[in-house]
Amino acid sequence: MSLLETIVQFVTLVAAFVGGFLALAAFYRLTLHPLAQYPGPLLCKLSSIPDVYHAWKGDRHLHYYRLHRKYGSVVRYAPNKVSFDTGAALKHIYSGNKKEFIKSDFYEGFPAVKGFPSVHSAIIKSEHAKKKRVMSHAFSEQALASAQPYIMDKIVQLCDLLGDNTRDTVVTPSGKPAKMISRLTSYFSFDVMGELCFGKGFDMLTSADNRFALRMTSNAAHRHLVYGCFRLLDKLPFIGSYFFGHIVEDRKKFVEYSRAVASKRMALGDEGHRKDLFHYLMHATDPETGKGFERNELLSESNLLIVAGSDTTATSLAGCLHYLGLHPDVRKELTRQVRAQFYSVDEIHSGSTLTKGIPLLRACIDESMRLSPPVPGVLPRTALEDVVIDGCKIPKGCDVGVSTWSMHRNPKHFVKPLEYDPYRWLRGGQVDDSSKYSDVAQDIDEKAALNETANARAGYAPFSIGTRSCIGRALAYSELDCAVARICFMYDFEVCLEGKLGSGVFGYGYDDSDEFVAGRGKGGKINEWDVKKRDGEEIGTFRLWDHFAGEKEGSMMVFAHAKKE
Numbered sequence: 174m175s176l177l178e179t180i181v182q183f184v185t186l187v188a189a190f191v192g193g194f195l196a197l198a199a200f201y202r203l204t205l206h207p208l209a210q211y212p213g214p215l216l217c218k219l220s221s222i223p224d225v226y227h228a229w230k231g232d233r234h235l236h237y238y239r240l241h242r243k244y245g246s247v248v249r250y251a252p253n254k255v256s257f258d259t260g261a262a263l264k265h266i267y268s269g270n271k272k273e274f275i276k277s278d279f280y281e282g283f284p285a286v287k288g289f290p291s292v293h294s295a296i297i298k299s300e301h302a303k304k305k306r307v308m309s310h311a312f313s314e315q316a317l318a319s320a321q322p323y324i325m326d327k328i329v330q331l332c333d334l335l336g337d338n339t340r341d342t343v344v345t346p347s348g349k350p351a352k353m354i355s356r357l358t359s360y361f362s363f364d365v366m367g368e369l370c371f372g373k374g375f376d377m378l379t380s381a382d383n384r385f386a387l388r389m390t391s392n393a394a395h396r397h398l399v400y401g402c403f404r405l406l407d408k409l410p411f412i413g414s415y416f417f418g419h420i421v422e423d424r425k426k427f428v429e430y431s432r433a434v435a436s437k438r439m440a441l442g443d444e445g446h447r448k449d450l451f452h453y454l455m456h457a458t459d460p461e462t463g464k465g466f467e468r469n470e471l472l473s474e475s476n477l478l479i480v481a482g483s484d485t486t487a488t489s490l491a492g493c494l495h496y497l498g499l500h501p502d503v504r505k506e507l508t509r510q511v512r513a514q515f516y517s518v519d520e521i522h523s524g525s526t527l528t529k530g531i532p533l534l535r536a537c538i539d540e541s542m543r544l545s546p547p548v549p550g551v552l553p554r555t556a557l558e559d560v561v562i563d564g565c566k567i568p569k570g571c572d573v574g575v576s577t578w579s580m581h582r583n584p585k586h587f588v589k590p591l592e593y594d595p596y597r598w599l600r601g602g603q604v605d606d607s608s609k610y611s612d613v614a615q616d617i618d619e620k621a622a623l624n625e626t627a628n629a630r631a632g633y634a635p636f637s638i639g640t641r642s643c644i645g646r647a648l649a650y651s652e653l654d655c656a657v658a659r660i661c662f663m664y665d666f667e668v669c670l671e672g673k674l675g676s677g678v679f680g681y682g683y684d685d686s687d688e689f690v691a692g693r694g695k696g697g698k699i700n701e702w703d704v705k706k707r708d709g710e711e712i713g714t715f716r717l718w719d720h721f722a723g724e725k726e727g728s729m730m731v732f733a734h735a736k737k738e
């Protein structure tokens with residue numbers, strides 16, 4: 174036999190072996206795998222590639238929603254993974270029996286310092302519990318109260334910027350001075366987190382120097398998502414660098430950046446007795462062990478807090494203003510209530526005057542987080558034993574989760590789910606615990622309203638629920654309540670519709686320092702705002718790209734000082 178024939182035979186043998194193995198794996202995944210009975214596209218049942226592809230593309234939340242629309246409330250979106258879109262599944266997975274689930278290895282893609290997971294990425298329960306005990310000092314009522322002056326300072330700066338048409342403004346073809354609202358709310362939330370975590374804002378609202386960090390942070394989160402979906406990438410770094418080069422690079426830069434900021438803050442110690450989050454993190458101790466955070470843990474937590482606290486709050490604030498700008502009736506009513514409640518803008522602070530005095534305010538914030546949840550995808554958990562979720566048998570070892578974007582659009586939970594209707598949160602009263610309503614319902618209409626609100630609440634979880642839910646919820650709401658109320662008090666505003674939403678408005682780009690400009694940006698690049706609606710979002714949706722925390726670009730909005738009546 175010639176050498177060539179031997180090589181051909183060898184290659185054929187290897188190919189047959191690999192082909193046989195793949196065929197067997199495919200056969201197993203489609204027939205004998207414990208999730209084989211669950212519906213989903215063939216490719217998703219066979220491989221994780223579609224999941225990674227959509228993670229990379231940034232439309233994972235829409236992909237899940239399309240699957241749920243097609244296949245129903247339970248969908249197999251990867252060979253070993255299932256997504257649900259119901260409140261029953263939400264309750265079971267995230268706040269049910271703690272022994273049944275654990276955060277999945279998806280979160281191993283997150284830690285900024287190898288070997289030092291943050292409170293968010295800690296998978297082992299005892300490790301998370303310890304971190305959370307320490308962290309909770311930084312989120313206590315007392316800490317929140319001491320944060321208020323710093324938050325207010327930034328809200329005032331944001332409100333000033335919205336009314337200043339000489340800064341961060343682009344003129345539309347018809348001559349309107351427009352602001353890209355997601356950029357401004359990102360400057361705001363980064364500045365707040367800078368003040369609260371590191372005792373020094375990033376000053377993005379007032380200067381362009383640190384604005385480059387926005388893209389870096391978003392790309393870092395995107396890298397976490399892609400690596401979380403495909404754990405092999407950590408073991409094969411050359412593949413990650415080849416296919417996902419710029420997000421991998423930006424993630425490295427972001428880790429360096431947050432390390433530098435945190436180190437500076439550590440060096441300051443307690444100088445000036447500033448009680449920022451870092452102060453609490455540095456001094457807090459676990460009551461059980463008496464231990465606090467060590468240096469690498471502090472770095473890991475501060476890296477997490479920049480992403481967790483900034484991107485999310487920026488999305489909710491921009492989303493809320495976007496939806497109000499698109500729905501003048503609601504905006505006018507909210508504005509009327511805010512202006513009736515206060516004589517001057519300086520009187521507006523977070524607290525019960527806003528939440529109890531103007532329930533519509535929180536309803537508007539919640540409705541925008543329903544339609545555009547800041548963390549829109551699935552938060553995966555691994556089953557530690559065989560379980561039955563919402564009537565579906567899930568075997569030990571499989572990953573499950575709820576797709577927030579899909580659940581928030583599920584008609585089982587929401588009447589006219591695709592419509593923006595903040596009043597849905599008020600029709601059944603304002604109490605969180607909806608079970609309390611059943612006794613007081615007087616007539617059919619009232620019962621229907623109570624059911625509607627109760628049903629909506631059961632299917633709503635922008636902050637997730639249970640022990641791994643958001644620790645910054647109260648902080649985020651206090652920023653949002655006050656900022657939205659002040660903006661409504663000071664301005665009349667609208668989304669700038671220079672064309673029809675969803676059909677392209679006008680071109681924009683970014684200049685060399687990553688500043689937003691109308692027309693062409695760096696390298697002649699031109700983007701179109703609100704170009705195309707993707708399947709799974711409605712016309713007028715505040716659009717998100719799922720980078721774990723939602724990335725956003727929009728809307729262009731016009732703000733006019735309120736006319737004195």
Ligand code: HEM
Pocket residue numbers: 292293294305477478481482483485486489546547548552635636637640641642643644645646648649
């Ligand atoms: C509107 C604003 C916000 C939204 C919608 C939001 C949403 C979420 C969600 C969905 C989770 C669960 C993530 C998971 O299971 O993987 C989470 C966790 C977390 N969030 Fe937020 N968040 C917001 C604001 C904040 C703020 C302002 C902070 C801090 C300053 C913060 C800090 C955290 C932390 C530390 C965790 C991890 C908690 C744990 O695992 O125990 N978040 N958030």
